[in-house]
Amino acid sequence: MGHQGLARLAPRRRNATPGKIVRRTGALVFVALLGLVLAHVALAGDPAGLSPRGPDSPQAAKIEGIYWLLIAITGGIFVLVEGALILFVFRFRNRGRSRTLEGPEIHGATRLELIWTAIPVVILAAIVAFVLVKLPGINSADSAKAAGPPLIVKVEGRQFYWNFLYPNGVIQVERMRVPANRDVKLLINSEDVDHSWWIPALQGxxxxxxxxxxxxxxxxxxxxxxxxxxxxxxGYEHPHMVAAVQAVPSSDFQSWYDREARAQASGTSDLGKMTFDGACATCHGFHAQGAFGPDLRGNPILQQPAAIKTLLQNGRNKMPAVGKGWSSRQMNALLAYVKRFAGSSGGG
Ligand code: HEC
Ligand SMILES: [Cu+2]
Structure with a gap:
């Protein structure tokens, strides 16, 4: 594009009338006020706002330390830079001089250049050092204060729910129960695509x-x-892939843990319902009434365990293989539970 074309595109500043400038100042004040209002909302307490949840674990406390350090440094820089900007806008405004007047050109300010190179280096080094100090505590146990040996839970991410496998055979879906004040170690993997385990109050x-x-x-x-x-x-139902960790007193945990193991072994637990609510209801609705997946109520296939099993292990079209690799305990519990929808084509 030639010189003339560019000139045509450039804003025609000479036309800026006092009225326009007043309006622009008004807009600036408005944006500044809006910023203040939003800052207030952003800093409002848990669970609203942008401030992190918790921290409710030593690991999350260390993450929060890093968060606040970064907020402090970047916030400080923001105030400094914006403050200087506003100061300069007023201090060096044109005061009736011609708009085309050029300022003096300054060459070489070695000292200044060194300073503005050194300061960011120092800031970045400080951040790296702080993170390196905190990192080991985030990635490991905090056994000094923990009561008892760690509980180890296997976490399986699946489209679109979480399956939790405990050492004594107990299976939980979406809600993980753990003892408070005891170290928990999670072994996290996925059965299908990449997921990400995230309970902000407890960990990264x-x-x-x-x-x-x-x-x-x-x-x-x-x-x-x-x-x-x-x-x-x-995938499609990612927003419904929720999780919760419920921390209960140690003794409550132990009695629940033993009771649940017996109930699941004898097929009298609510594992079937829990699995349906976590793994199927996202698409088929809590009463199998259909939403993303078809209405299952009254569907004769619910009476045919072998057919459902094949479907759950292999998936079909838009239904993922939600039951791939399930233990027979979980599969049987689910099959027993879904039978209840076989006869109910109305209501729920
Ligand atoms: C991601 C969404 C999704 C999830 C989760 C899901 N389904 Fe499905 N389901 C579908 C879709 C979509 C179909 C229709 C498949 C097709 O096009 O053939 C379907 C079909 C079915 C059918 C077959 C109906 C028929 O008449 O052939 C059954 C039975 C079924 N789902 C049961 C389940 C059960 C039980 C679970 C949980 C363990 C589950 N689904 C989880 C989406 C889902
Ligand atoms: Cu996911």
């Missing part, structure tokens, strides 16, 4: 990758339910 994000096991430690500092969400876009 950990990828769930097929064929690879990632390890994660946490220790819930208090009893309570800590919610999370799959942190990796994994």
């Amino acid at each position: 994000k950990f990828d769930a990758i097929p064929g690879k096991t990632n390890h994660l430690w946490f220790r819930a500092d208090r009893r309570g339910t800590f919610e999370g969400q799959c942190g990796e876009f994994c």
Whole structure:
């Protein structure tokens, strides 16, 4: 494009009238006020706003330390730069001089250049050092204060739910129950595509990758339910791939753990319902009434365990192989549960 073309595209500044400038100042004030309002919302307390949840574990506390350090440094730089900008805008405004007047050209300011190179280097080095100090504590157990040996839970990410396998054979779906104040070690993998295990109040994000096991430690500092969400876009129902960790007092945990193991072994637990609610309801609805997947109510296939089993292990069209690799315990519990929808074509 030639010189003339460019000139035509450039804003015609000479036409800027005082009225326009007043309007621009108004807009600036408006944006600044909006920023203040949003900053207030952003800093509002848990669980609203942009401030991190928790921290409810020593690991999350260290992550939060890093978060606040970065906020402090970047916030400081922001205020400094924007403050200087606003100062200069007012200090060096044109005061009736011609708009085409050029400022003096300055060459070489070695000292200044060294300083503005050194400061970012120092800031970055400080951040790296801080992170390196905190990192070991994020990636490992905190056994000094933990009561008892760690609980090890296998976490399987699947389209579109989480399966938890405990050492004594107990299976849980979407909600993981753990003892408070005890170290928990998770072995995280995936049965299909990449997912990401993320309970912000307790730990950072950990990828769930097929064929690879990632390890994660946490220790819930208090009893309570800590919610999370799959942190990796994994397909149609990704937004419904939620998770929760429920931390209960150690003795409550132990009695539940033993009771649940017996109930699941004898087929009297609610594992079937839990599996349906976690693994099927996202698409078929809680009453199998259909939403993304077809309405299953009254479907004769629900009476044919072998057919459903094949379907769950292989998937079909848009239905993923949700039951691939399930233990017979989980498969049987689900098959027993879905039978209840076989006869109910109305209601739910
Ligand atoms: C990601 C969504 C999704 C999930 C999760 C899902 N389904 Fe499906 N399901 C579908 C879709 C879509 C179809 C239709 C498949 C087709 O096009 O053949 C289907 C079909 C079916 C059918 C066959 C109906 C027929 O008449 O052939 C059954 C039975 C079924 N699903 C049961 C389940 C069960 C049980 C679960 C949980 C263990 C489950 N589905 C999880 C989406 C899903
Ligand atoms: Cu996912």
